[in-house]
Amino acid sequence: MVKRIFFSGLSLPILAALLACGEAPTEIILTIDADPGVEAMIDHLELIADDGRSEPRVASTDIEAGAFPKTIGLFEEAEAAGPILIEVIGRLDGMRRIEARVRIPFEEGASIRHTIHLFEECVGVFSCTEETSCGRGGACAPIDAR
Secondary structure (H helix, E strand, O other): OOOEEEHHHHHHHHHHHHHOOOOOOOOEEEEEOOOOHHHOOOOOOEEEEEEEOOOOOEEEEEEEOOOOOOOEEEEEOOOOOOOOEEEEEEOOOEEEEEEEEEEEEEEOOOOEEEEEEEEEOOOOOOOOOOOEEEEEHOOEEEEEOO
């Protein structure tokens, strides 16, 4: 099973090529957005996608003013089934400043869109469990996508 992760517009040409072939893409289109205060507190964004069956895939990019929202495409080239855990980490000078996690069902032939928002209240909040992530108001919430 091979996963490809692309930041920003890099995913769009591949999506267009898949659609032109008439095949239903197996993909998650993830939008990462952030409060303005978060954007000022991080200089790097990292995404880790883990299906629990193979090595986690990692993608990263530097963050500049006006960088959000960011779009990331996760495409599956082989049979896909089950959930995928996605962790987004914002760093400043290499130090973890903020994180958010979501678990999304990944189904063969399905195109799923999901948004992860990095809330300013979550900067420095790393007390959530593996099954929760910091959300609105700085409160830990379940990671399963709805």
